[in-house]
Structure formats: structure tokens, C-alpha cells
Amino acid sequence: MPPANVYSVSQVSAYIKSLFVGDMLLADVWLSGEVSGFIQANSGHCYFTLKDAGAILKSVIWRTQAKGMALPRNGDAVIVHGAISVYEQGGAYQLYVDHLEPAGVGQLWREFERLKARLEVEGLFADARKRPIPARPARLGVVTSPTAAALRDILRTLSHRYGLVDVILAPTPVQGDQAPPAIVAALALLNRWSVEREPLDAIILARGGGSIEELWAFNDERVARAIAASAAPVITGVGHETDFTIADFVADLRAPTPTGAATLATPDGRELSAAVAALMARAERQLTGRLADERTRVGGLTVRLRRAAPAARLATNRQRIDDLSRRGALAIANIVHQQRARLRGEGLRLTALDPNRVLARGYAIVARADGAVLHSVAQVAPGDAVRVRMADGAFGAIVTEDR
Amino acid sequence: MPDQKSFEALYGEMEEAVRQLEAGDLSLEESLALFARATALAEQCNALLDSAELRVRQLVSQPDGSSAAEPFENWQNG
Known part of the structure; x- marks a missing residue:
């Protein structure tokens, strides 16, 4: 004969649930285990069991929690945090996970x-x-x-x-x-x-x-x-x-x-400055050589004009020639001076515009007997006499072989 | 600065000027003009490098879904 107080399943389940909910440990628990049977339902909620060698624990991750979470795969060792409570309709207790992380660096x-x-x-x-x-x-x-x-x-x-x-x-x-x-x-x-x-x-x-x-x-x-x-x-x-x-x-x-x-x-900005300076050095080298050539040509022309001038006009012509060559030299000097003045700053200084300084570095100017400066091997043939000018003087030479 | 060309563009022009100068088939006047041009470009390059101040902007989402770049300036503090 049953006593008067017979409880319904729901009543007992509600009572059991209240015991879980009131338990300080179960309401706020960290645990570790291995994930198995992981599925994510169409609803977005995730279900799996957390297990170790001796027991299993049904676990749930609600959609809202799952969204911001790196979801585990079967076999993953994890550390989880959540609350354990009762799912009355399923007759089961389960873990409601609100935090999940892989267990350890090895994982x-x-x-x-x-x-x-x-x-x-x-x-x-x-x-x-x-x-x-x-x-x-x-x-x-x-x-x-x-x-x-x-x-x-x-x-x-x-x-x-x-x-x-x-x-x-x-x-x-x-x-x-x-x-x-x-x-x-x-x-x-x-x-x-x-x-x-x-x-x-x-x-x-x-x-x-x-x-x-x-x-x-x-x-x-x-x-x-x-x-x-x-x-x-x-x-x-x-x-x-x-x-x-x-x-x-x-x-x-x-x-x-x-x-x-x-x-x-x-x-590196400093390397770029150096690259700019290197480009300018190339430009300077080019212009230096060019100005040296031009000066030599003016010199050669002067000599030829002197030779060609009739004796009667020699005096005036000589004066004009001197004047012209002086002006030519002056013009070049002015140009050099102007360019030099334009350049400021390290690496941008013109150091060697004077052709003599170019010659001093070991270069030579080779001219034909008539004074014309040679620019190409095509201008000479074996046997030609040439004049070689160096920094400290000049000497004659004979072209001995073909280019 | 009146000339708003990039360093890249100025450096490229300078390289080209020097290359032409080295090609050598120019009159003296042309050579001098090119040299002057290269010198001016070098000065502009150096001025750009010396005066450059990093410009930093931050992308910020706008109500209409696009983004805008707003100045990001307080990085030098702290």
C-alpha cells in the first residue's frame, strides 16, 4: 500500500535539479577530459561527451556560447568550464559549457x-x-x-x-x-x-x-x-x-x-641619400671629362688659327685669338664656377673640374700632329705621329698597330 | 614644396638624366643643362628625405558601410 505522498516524475526531477543548482561546486566547475561524439545541430547548439578512463559526462554548448569559441574535435583533450545541471526531459545530468580550451601546449x-x-x-x-x-x-x-x-x-x-x-x-x-x-x-x-x-x-x-x-x-x-x-x-x-x-x-x-x-x-633613408650622391658623382665625372675635351679643342683651334693667319694680320689676329681663347677659357671657368656654386651638401661637391686634375689621376689626352684631339681609334692609322699630353708635360708617339 | 613629385619619380628622372649624360652624344650646352637638371633633382631628393614626416591614418567604418581614413596621431606619445 503506497503512502499518501506519491510524487510525480517531474516533481522528483525538479527536486533533483534543485540539488544540482544549489550546489556551489557543480554550479561553477572546471574539468578536463577528452571530447567524443561531438556534433553541432542545425540549431547551432553543440552536443558531445567528455570522458576519461573511468567515466563520461554529457555536455552541451549553447549556440550563443559556441559562436565565439574554437570548437573541439573528437579526440581533443580539453579543459572546460561550466555548470552541471539536470535535463529533466532527458532524465540526465549534463554539463553546460561556457568556456572551452585545448588542454595544454601539446595539444x-x-x-x-x-x-x-x-x-x-x-x-x-x-x-x-x-x-x-x-x-x-x-x-x-x-x-x-x-x-x-x-x-x-x-x-x-x-x-x-x-x-x-x-x-x-x-x-x-x-x-x-x-x-x-x-x-x-x-x-x-x-x-x-x-x-x-x-x-x-x-x-x-x-x-x-x-x-x-x-x-x-x-x-x-x-x-x-x-x-x-x-x-x-x-x-x-x-x-x-x-x-x-x-x-x-x-x-x-x-x-x-x-x-x-x-x-x-x-x-634605409641614409642608403638612399648615398645612392643620390653616387648618381651625382657619375654626373660630375661625365661633365669633368667633357669640359676637359672642350678645353683641349679650344687650345688646338688656337694653334691652328695662329699658323693660318697671314703675317700682315698676325698682330691683330693674335690679339683676337688670345682674346677668344681667354674668353673661351673664362666661359668654361664660369660654367664650372656656377655649377660648383649650385652644389651644396656632402657628396655633391665638384672636386675635379680642372682638366689638369683629371690628367693628374693618370689620364692622358692624345692629339694628332695638327693639334686635333683624338676621340676615336678611327682617327689614326699605324705610322701616324701623335702627341700625348699628361699632367706634367707631353711627348710624341707613333701609332704602331691597328685597333 | 611646389613640386609634389614622389621620391621615386624624382630619383627616376635623375637616373635618366645621368644616363643621357653618359650616353655622350650631346652638345656641351645640352650636357650642362642636363647636369644642372640632375643637380636640382638631387637637391629635391635630399630635401624630401630630410623633411619627410610619417603620415599615419586609421581606417574607420562609416555608418553607410564604407570606410574612411582618419589621422592617427597619438602614436608618438607614451
Whole structure:
């Protein structure tokens, strides 16, 4: 004969549930285990069991929690946080997960190796894919956290090396679950800007040093694919020298640090100054030689005019010739003087416009007997007498062999 | 600066001027003019390098879904 107080299943279940809910430990529990039977329903909710050698625990991740979470796969060792309560309709107790992370660094590296191997087979790391970075970029995109030291390091380095470059920053979080999609979006935004507004020569993707977990966004497949898809070449500078991420393997150029990325993206301004100076030195050398030639020609002409002048007009002509050659020399000297005055600053000084100084460096001017300066081997034949002028004098010579 | 050409463009012009000068088939006047041009370009290149100040802008989403580049200036502090 049953007593008067017979409870319904629902009543007892509600009572059991109240015991779970009122329990401090079960309402706020961390536990570790291995994932199995993981499925995500069309509703977006995820169901799986967490197990170890001795027991299993039914587990649920609601859609809203699952959205911001790196979802586990069967066999993953995980650490989870949540509350354990009763699912009355199912007659079961289960864990409602609100946080899930891979258990330990070992797990992270297994994931890393798995993704790396897969992308490598796909050819995403191939050298043939790597695009060159322009030597003197006009505009660079930067994808990093706007508040981190890495950004300041990058901007300072760019400023010191090559302040001429224009920087477009696409700010993004660089760690946590929201980082990968945000990095993907930032890369897409910059590429769109590059196509529609102002072309970018390259994009720097960077993050300062941190633990492997903190750098994990750069080992995300979505980020890797966004780098591969970027129309502008991507330079990565993630973590420290010893950190290699999947992003580094896919990037067109990998730098060891954010500062390193800024360095690889730009030329050194001092080297450019030196290149400008070197070009000017070439121009000077050219002009020096040219002026020396012209002076010699004026000299040769003077001699010929003197010889050709009839005796009667010799005096006046001589005077005019002297006058002319003086004026010619003066004109050249003036030009030299003017050009010299134009040049200021290191490396831009004309040092050797005087043809005598050219000769002093070991050059010689070769002239025919009539004084005409030779510019080509075509102007002489074997047996011709020539005159060789050096810095401290001149001597005659005979052309002995054909060119 | 009246001439808003990029360093790249100025350097390219200078390279071309020097190349022409070295080709050598020019009159003295032309050579001198080219030399003067190269000198002026060198000065402009150096002036650009000396005076350049990094310009940094930040992409900001607009209500209409597009983005705009706004000055990002406080990076030199802190």
C-alpha cells in the first residue's frame, strides 16, 4: 500500500535539479577530459561527451556560447568550464559549457602541425607564391592592435628609416577567439582600400611577443587563407625571433619581430641619400671629362688659327685669338664656377673640374700632329705621329698597330 | 614644396638624366643643362628625405558601410 505522498516524475526531477543548482561546486566547475561524439545541430547548439578512463559526462554548448569559441574535435583533450545541471526531459545530468580550451601546449602543437602539413600540401607555402616587396614603397598597410607597443615600434621604425611612406592602419585585436575573424576582416578592408582608393605596396601583419596561446590567432587557418588571398604582398612580424606561426609560412616575407617587419618593408633613408650622391658623382665625372675635351679643342683651334693667319694680320689676329681663347677659357671657368656654386651638401661637391686634375689621376689626352684631339681609334692609322699630353708635360708617339 | 613629385619619380628622372649624360652624344650646352637638371633633382631628393614626416591614418567604418581614413596621431606619445 503506497503512502499518501506519491510524487510525480517531474516533481522528483525538479527536486533533483534543485540539488544540482544549489550546489556551489557543480554550479561553477572546471574539468578536463577528452571530447567524443561531438556534433553541432542545425540549431547551432553543440552536443558531445567528455570522458576519461573511468567515466563520461554529457555536455552541451549553447549556440550563443559556441559562436565565439574554437570548437573541439573528437579526440581533443580539453579543459572546460561550466555548470552541471539536470535535463529533466532527458532524465540526465549534463554539463553546460561556457568556456572551452585545448588542454595544454601539446595539444596546440598537434593542431599546429596538422594545419601546417595540410596547407603545405596545398602549396600555400610555396616559394613561387611569394611576391617581391617594392624597394621604395609609397604606401603600406598595417594590421595590428592600435593600442599595443608593436604598433609604436613599427611606426617609429618606419619614421626613422623612410618617413616618406604613407601608412594606413587597419586596427584589430590580435589575441583571443575574436582575433582571427577580425584579422581576416582587416586584411580584406585594406585590400579593398588598395583597389578602390589608394594602392598599397605591401601590408605588415604584426603582433608583439607573447605566450603560444596569445600568438595563436596567427596559427588560424582563416588567417592563413586571408594572407594567401591578399592582393597586396604581406609581411609578417609576429612575436619574437624564435616564434614561427602558420601566418609566417604563408606570408610573402617573414620578419622576426614587428620592428623587423617595418625594417624589411622600407629602404634605409641614409642608403638612399648615398645612392643620390653616387648618381651625382657619375654626373660630375661625365661633365669633368667633357669640359676637359672642350678645353683641349679650344687650345688646338688656337694653334691652328695662329699658323693660318697671314703675317700682315698676325698682330691683330693674335690679339683676337688670345682674346677668344681667354674668353673661351673664362666661359668654361664660369660654367664650372656656377655649377660648383649650385652644389651644396656632402657628396655633391665638384672636386675635379680642372682638366689638369683629371690628367693628374693618370689620364692622358692624345692629339694628332695638327693639334686635333683624338676621340676615336678611327682617327689614326699605324705610322701616324701623335702627341700625348699628361699632367706634367707631353711627348710624341707613333701609332704602331691597328685597333 | 611646389613640386609634389614622389621620391621615386624624382630619383627616376635623375637616373635618366645621368644616363643621357653618359650616353655622350650631346652638345656641351645640352650636357650642362642636363647636369644642372640632375643637380636640382638631387637637391629635391635630399630635401624630401630630410623633411619627410610619417603620415599615419586609421581606417574607420562609416555608418553607410564604407570606410574612411582618419589621422592617427597619438602614436608618438607614451
